[in-house]
Amino acid sequence: MNSFWKNITKYPKFLISIITGFFLTTFYPIFKLLTTNKNRFLFIIILNLILIVLYYTVRLMLDVN
Template sequence: MSNFWVNLYKFPRFLISVLIGFFLTTFQPIFKLLKNRKDKILLITIIVIIMVLCYRIIEIMTGNI
């Protein structure tokens, strides 16, 4: 039974390392895109459009037009 608790205590470190690995592999291509000025402007524009769309959708869903 003590082996169970040892494994349970190791889980938070495992979870943190998995999350860090996920974010590093996800955002690495985005960081490569930020090196070019043209790609940087395109990426920022896409992110702003997605944020505005999400805001408008949530605003319409909640009835705060």
């Protein structure tokens, strides 16, 4: 029974490492693109456009004035 609880306590560490690895592998290419000023400026413009589109979409969906 002792080995069962020892095995169960390893799962939260495993879950945290999986989530951390997912975010690192997902965002690493984006951070690599941000090294030059041209790409950084383009990324900021694209991010702002996405946020503006989402804002207006949610605003129209919820009928907020």
